[in-house]
Amino acid sequence: MSHPALMHLRALRYLDHIPALDPAQLDWLLLEDSMTKRFEQQGKTVTVTLIQEGFVSTDEIADELPLREERYWLREILLCADGEPWLAGRTVVPESTLSGPELALQRLGKTPLGRYLFTSSELTRDFIEIGRDADLWGRRSRLRLSGKPLILTELFLPASPLY
Numbered sequence: 001m002s003h004p005a006l007m008h009l010r011a012l013r014y015l016d017h018i019p020a021l022d023p024a025q026l027d028w029l030l031l032e033d034s035m036t037k038r039f040e041q042q043g044k045t046v047t048v049t050l051i052q053e054g055f056v057s058t059d060e061i062a063d064e065l066p067l068r069e070e071r072y073w074l075r076e077i078l079l080c081a082d083g084e085p086w087l088a089g090r091t092v093v094p095e096s097t098l099s100g101p102e103l104a105l106q107r108l109g110k111t112p113l114g115r116y117l118f119t120s121s122e123l124t125r126d127f128i129e130i131g132r133d134a135d136l137w138g139r140r141s142r143l144r145l146s147g148k149p150l151i152l153t154e155l156f157l158p159a160s161p162l163y
Helices: 004-010 023-029 035-041 100-107 113-117
Strands: 046-057 071-081 084-094 123-133 136-145 148-156
Touching: 004 084, 004 136, 004 148, 023 136, 035 046, 035 071, 035 084, 035 113, 071 100, 084 100
Parallel strands: none
Antiparallel strands: 046 071, 071 084, 084 148, 123 136, 136 148
């Protein structure tokens, strides 16, 4: 199963600079905290629509991670606010990251990723890259849990407060 928003997410072109956007838009795009928490602060009930979750080969994740492994855990979702899709998300996790407590990344199901990630004292973010496809904005981050990498790509959908 797929969703049209994921085509836009995969088509994001990343900028080598921070674009001249409204400060409120940049606040969303450069948010270091949990997007789930931010949506809830808007007074919304946040739910996950799971599009795809499971192991994939290197061919299916293109060049999203500099680390080359045989398999990656891929999770694609829509993050909804009061039932309306606000964000499409794609998480790519190298199989080597999935050890110890990070095995929980395979069991998130309909739990928002932010609820897991931002409860860890071992979470760091290497970077945020801002991207665009047509009129839609997104971002990509490399996060580390206990030093182990994963890539999170988020596309803000038209109903989100970014616009």
